[in-house]
Amino acid sequence: MRIRSFIALSVMALLMNGCSASESPTPTAEPVKSASAPANPTVAATNPETELAENSIAPASTEPTDSALTGQEWADSKIQMWKDNSGIKSTRGFLYPYNLMTSWESPKEGVLKIYLDNSMIFNRDGMQESYQTREDELRVMGLVMFESVGEKSPELESVTFATEDGKNSGTYTRARTGADPNDRKAWAKEKYAQWLSGMNDVYESMCHAEITTLEVYRNCLPSDPHAYVDKVTSPAFGELVVTIKDGPWMDGTYDMPASSFVSGNMIIKINDKAAVGEQVEKLTVIARDGEDTGTALREEWMQ
Structure with missing residues (x-):
């Protein structure tokens, strides 16, 4: 799994704090990984001799095939890739609540759905903000899996975690x-x-709203420079140039230049969703009519 660099954590921490308390609510903590954390924070210390057998909705085929995997075989292969990348033999080797996985399936091409035991205790560690939901927690679980297998699985489109009773999903x-x-x-x-x-x-x-347009986000956090992205162009493959227009963000809410703040955050969020060959390698942000310019490089923000 990729581990973000120390400088990435600093910028992301700023994004967590967002605008001042007098202007808007404090943004949620984003899922980041400490440079000092274990290589895979979802993996528990286990004894391979005591790990349990796996379960999938349909048994995996025992016959080798040279063709591309589909359906249940494909779903099984993604879970196996995740375990291999994590150095474990069973999903029971993951930390809570990942070790509650009971089964998985692929209802359509590129889609992976993973079921969790209904005994899952949401926000067990108490780290969620008061406004965060069960859907948020389950969606972050999907992000964590993506960070392990997504880059080398270009066919993977989405990961859904859901409780077996169907009452919770993300x-x-x-x-x-x-x-x-x-x-x-x-x-x-x-x-x-x-x-x-x-x-x-x-x-x-x-924000109590699905952010389908930048205007929705701007109404929620009007002093965040991210809310004023005005133009995104690509001068060459793997490169983006982002222009930020003037706005309330210029009043000095943040402790660092908008170009650095936005460029680092954007390249992380885009590349979290990218497979091999789809990543942004260089992202430049231009603000204050060119007086504030900063560039984020993928090699500096991911490792």
């Missing part, structure tokens, strides 16, 4: 638009759509 998705990567305008629009989807993943509950 979905993390790539939010692709089907853009031709050689069409600079279409590719830039897709990256923008993925970033906006990433913002919705974090702020939907706090």
